[in-house]
Amino acid sequence: TKLLREESELDSVLASGISTGKNLILIGMTEDTNKDGFLNQKDRKQVFVYNPVSANLVGVLPKKYSLEKFLTSPGKERLVMIVSLEEEKEESKKKKSATTVKLPEITFYIYDIRKGRGTLVERP
Secondary structure, eight states, rough: OEEEHHHHHHHHHTTTTTOOOOEEEEEEEOOOTOOOSSSSSOOOOOOEEEEETTTTEESSSSEEEEEEEEEEOTTTTTTEEEEEEOOHHHHHSSSSTTTOOOOOEEEEEEETTTEEEEESOOOO
């Protein structure tokens, strides 16, 4: 039942109608961001675009952001996502400096697969 629950959690971030051309979209947890000793659904969800023609794998999310959900996109080869800012446990214990730029905690991120560039929407 744990495997089914984890699969349903991943299914909840996907949206139908996303056009990616020949590219594959991969969602993975590659870092133990919650420091529990395991890579699992509780860690930061990262998004990768894999082009099978060039055998190129690219991570698309900005640092420290985790995928919450894909949204349908009117444009071809464009990913629209809801992302959340996640701080690692060690960093949250450190004092923040007054000059640190405040990043939006939950926002939209739009990634153009053709151009290989993304835009973080600062004020959704």
